[in-house]
Amino acid sequence: MDQxxxxxxxxxxxxxxxxxxxxxxxxxxxxxxxxxxxxxxxxSVKSTLKFLRKTQWAREKVEQLYIQTFS
Structure with a gap:
C-alpha cells in the first residue's frame, strides 16, 4: 500500500x-x-460533493482551505 x-x-x-x-x-x-x-x-454536503467531483479548480481550493485551516 502506498504511503x-x-x-x-x-x-x-x-x-x-x-x-x-x-x-x-x-x-x-x-x-x-x-x-x-x-x-x-x-x-448541502451532497450538492457540494457533486460539484467538486467534476470541478477540479474548486476542489483544489476546498482542499487548500482545509489544509490551511486544520494544519
Whole structure:
C-alpha cells in the first residue's frame, strides 16, 4: 500500500473534508472564503460533493482551505 507521509489529505474523503469545513465555517463562511455557488444557493454536503467531483479548480481550493485551516 502506498504511503503518503507528506500529503496532509491522505486518508481523508472529500465528504469528510467538506463536512469538517462546513462545521468549522458554516456555509456562509465557506462562500465568503471560496466564491462557488454550491456554498451559497441551497447548500448541502451532497450538492457540494457533486460539484467538486467534476470541478477540479474548486476542489483544489476546498482542499487548500482545509489544509490551511486544520494544519
Amino acid at each position: 503518503q507521509p507528506n500529503n496532509p489529505l491522505h486518508g481523508l474523503t472529500l465528504e469528510k473534508i467538506v463536512t469538517q469545513l462546513q462545521e468549522h465555517y458554516g456555509w456562509e463562511g465557506l462562500h465568503y472564503r471560496i466564491r462557488i455557488n454550491c456554498f451559497n444557493n441551497d447548500p
